[in-house]
Amino acid sequence: DGGITQSPKYLFRKEGQNVTLSCEQNLNHDAMYWYRQDPGQGLRLIYYSQIVNDFQKGDIAEGYSVSREKKESFPLTVTSAQKNPTAFYLCASSAIQAPGTDTQYFGPGTRLTVL
C-alpha cells in the first residue's frame, strides 16, 4: 500500500540533545513537508522540499534542520537550539503539478516530548 510512514510514533528527548524524526513515502511524490502542531493551533510549516538535494525554510525553521538525499526520505532533526520542541510533528508529501494546485497527504505523526 502506498503511503507515508513516520517513526517513531513517540519520542522522548532530554534537554540539550538533538533528535531525528524519520519520514518516508512510497507515493513517488516530488515534494515533502514538515509541520509542527501545538495544542489549539493550526499546523505551522517548518521546512519543505520540492526536489532531491534542495529544500526551503518554512515559517518556523529556527532550531530545525533537514536533508533530502533521496526522493522518498525527508528526515527532520530537532536541534538543541529549538527552545520549545515539545509538539506533534507531521510530515506530508505531494505530487508537484503547479504551485498551489497539489494536494498534500500526511503521515501519522511523531509526538516529541522534552523531559
Added chain:
Amino acid sequence: AQKVTQAQTEISVVEKEDVTLDCVYETRDTTYYLFWYKQPPSGELVFLIRRNSFDEQNEISGRYSWNFQKSTSSFNFTITASQVVDSAVYFCALSPSGTYKYIFGTGTRLKVLA
C-alpha cells in the same frame, strides 16, 4: 495578509444531528485552493476535499457537503446525520496559487455524542 479563520473551537452534537463547520479565509489572490482535512484521535490528517477558486459549485459526498461562497470568503463544511466516528478535529486550509505553502486554520474539534 492571508489567513484562515475557524471561529468554532469546539462543537458538541448528539448523534444524527446535522452540523456545520465554518471556515472564513482572507487572500488577495484571484487564484487559490481551499482544503478540508480531518484529524481523528490517531493524529493523522486525512484529506477530505480540494476546491479551486473558480469553482463555486457545492459538492456532496455521502453525508459530507461543502458550501463555497466567494462573496463571503467562506468554505463551510456540513456533516449530515452525524455519527460518533465523525468525532475529530477538522482543519480548513488555504493554498494561494504560486506557492506550495498551506495556511491552516486553528481547527474545530467536533464531538459527536451517542
